[in-house]
Amino acid sequence: MQLATLDLDEGTVAALRTDEGFRPIEGFADVGALLGSGPDWRATAQAAMAADAIAHDAAAVLRPILDPGAVVCVGVNFRAHIREMGVDLPDHPTLFSKLPRALTDPDAVIPLPAAAPGCVDYEGELAVIVGAGGRDIAPADAWDAVAGLSAANDVSIRDVQMRSTQWFAGKTWERSTPIGPTVVTLDEVGDIDTLELRVRVNGDLRQHGSLGDLIFGIPDLVADISRIVTLHPGDIILTGTPSGVAYAMSPPAYLRDDDVVEVSIDRVGTLSNTFRAASLAIAGEETRA
Amino acid sequence: MQLATLDLDEGTVAALRTDEGFRPIEGFADVGALLGSGPDWRATAQAAMAADAIAHDAAAVLRPILDPGAVVCVGVNFRAHIREMGVDLPDHPTLFSKLPRALTDPDAVIPLPAAAPGCVDYEGELAVIVGAGGRDIAPADAWDAVAGLSAANDVSIRDVQMRSTQWFAGKTWERSTPIGPTVVTLDEVGDIDTLELRVRVNGDLRQHGSLGDLIFGIPDLVADISRIVTLHPGDIILTGTPSGVAYAMSPPAYLRDDDVVEVSIDRVGTLSNTFRAASLAIAGEETRA
Structure with missing residues (x-):
């Protein structure tokens, strides 16, 4: 199944995406509410096959989880990206977080912050959407805690990220991190290790990695994070980015006005976002929309 | 005013704390809901003076904001603490975050994680509770965005905090960070710079600092964070801890079974929490309570 959140x-409303269009799952304001409704969420979503379909181009598709309880991110988790950043292979996942208000919609126009316009970078990532969740989940049980996968762009304001030892400030810029367009359930994705992730800027391939190259795979991440806190339905885990970010280029090819960044993951989906030079005031308008 | 959240x-319910007892502010499930109700929250709270008082010892006092949208923490923000951690004075605030589910109640018994029992540390801190909030707030306007202050203990699982460059994992352990007992509104606190903060472990003074020793004061922090994201009513900013943490002692005097940690801030309030050796299963029970 592919689950989306529509703006009608x-x-x-949460919706099932089918070839004929989006079928609303009435009573659920987003995919997060559906996943939080309990273990029958799959049957609830399937029942929407009886609903009339809304044409794919007739509905605005929002980020699937409008206000997740947690957005936990993993740094330095691709072997090749670790090499380009010049650090050692880690013994533990490097976790940080974004505020939920840092997320934005899969086709959003993203303002380049007026306060820090020249250092905006892309990081294409696989996003894990928690289903049942839980605490102290063993790696062998981790897949049962997960609902599905999305694509994300962990947009990073590098000057702000690097101004202290802690990356959070540069990772949580308001409405800077697109995610979606749907949550693809695990049964539809198949073998994660064969998925390839590509990031193109204005059509040029910048990042290309295999999800089989993750140092800490999804079961390890679910186990590690759930040892620390309970994972709840709709929580999001961003699993890390492969090599090829602008920061590591010489000179860094940071994003500029009108650049289009596409994050594409096999069988999961494609995000396409235009970045736009904007004053902070204009950025504020965008985020209230 | 002193605002609390009670468990009846x-x-x-949100409540006004008066000398006679707690007066419920009907219609608001916590102080966060009250602050989110708009600019008239002060008048709404004052109107509760007409309500019957519940005796101070007849109600369980919860953390004032049950589920904040953001918990932003500031590291290395006291001059003396920076010296004990052996790092340079910073040019920018060091920001990181906790998940809202890391917070717990002002008198909670806090389990020492079975998975990491020997490295649990205290960090007494002044907590800023956002009122009106906003985006791109100038330092001169920052006080208008703030509702009041609380005490907090930024409990840190040092082994987990230090396992990577990013502190988040060791700072966001489930229900480990007590906050409260009330939100004291700014008008009642007076000059912040004269406030002194003390942390005692089993009665022994471990931390003692003046809020005048903050490198980045509350106006600077509100301005800096609101440049990055919109601050919302009920958001919490933990402003950093003074010197004297267990980590910096030789050998580190980490918390043990039955230790009582008291965080006390002049005119703001006192937290007192017992730490208890516990299995993860027991910790899970505590957090559901």
Whole structure:
């Protein structure tokens, strides 16, 4: 199944994406509410096959989880990216977080912050969407805790990220991190290790990695994070980015006005976002929309 | 005013703390809901003076904001603490975050994680509770964005904090960070720079600092964070800890079974929490309570 959150005139709604269009899952304002409804969420979503389909181009697709309880990110988790950043292979996952308000929609126009316009970077990542969740989950049980996968762009304001030892400030810029367009359930994705992730800037391939190259795979990450805190339905884990970020280029090819960044993951989906030079005031308008 | 969140038989409720007892502010499940109700929250709270008082010892006092949208923490922000950690004075605030589920109640018994029991540390801190909030707030306007202050203990699982460059994992352990007992509004606190903060472990003074020793004061922090993201009502900013943490002692005097940690800030309040050796299963029970 592919699950989406739509912005309709009457409000937002979770929906099943089918070849014929989006079928609303009535009673759930987003995919997060659906996943939080309990273990029958799959059956609830399937029942929407009886609903009329909304044409794919007739609905605005939002980020699938409008207000997740947690966005936990993993740094330095691709072998090749670690080499380009010049650090050693880690013994433990490097975890940090974004505020939920850092997320934005899969086709959003993303303002280059007026306060820090010249250092905006892309990081294409596989996003794990938690389903049942839980605490102290063993790696062998981790897949049962996960609902599905999305694509994400862990947009990073490098000057702000690197101004102290802690990356959070540069990773949580308001409405800078697109995610979606759907949550693809695990049964539909198949073998994660064969998925390839590509990031193109204005059509030029910048990042290309295999999800089989993750140092800490999804079961390890779910086990590690759930040892620390309970994972809840709709929580999001960003699993790390492969090599090829602008920061590591010489000179860094940071994003500029009108650049289009596409994050594409096999069988999971494609994000396409235009970056736009904007004053902070204009950025504020965008984020209220 | 002093605002609290109470756990009553019929549910949780925001309350005004007066000498006679707690006066419920009906219609608001916690102080966060009150602050989110708009600019009239002060008048709404004052109107509760007409309500009957619940005796101070007849109600369980919870953390004032049950589920904040953001918990932003500031590291290395006291001049003396920076010296004990052996790092240089910073040019920018060092920001990281906790998940809201890392917070717990002002008198909670806090389990020492079975998975990491020997490295649990205290960090007494002043907590800023956002009122109006906003984006791109100038330092001169910052006080208008703040509702009041609380005490907090930024409990840190040092082995987990230090396993990578990013502190988040060791700072966000489930229900490990007590905050409260009330939100004291700014008008009642007076000059922040004269406030002194003390942390005692089993009665022994371990930390003692003046809030005048903050490198980045509250106006600077509100301005810096609101440049990055919009601050919302009920958001929490932990402003950093003074010298005297266990980590910096030789050998480190980490917390042990039955230790009582008291964080006390002049005119703001006192937290007192017992730490208890516990299996992860027991910790899970505590956090559901």
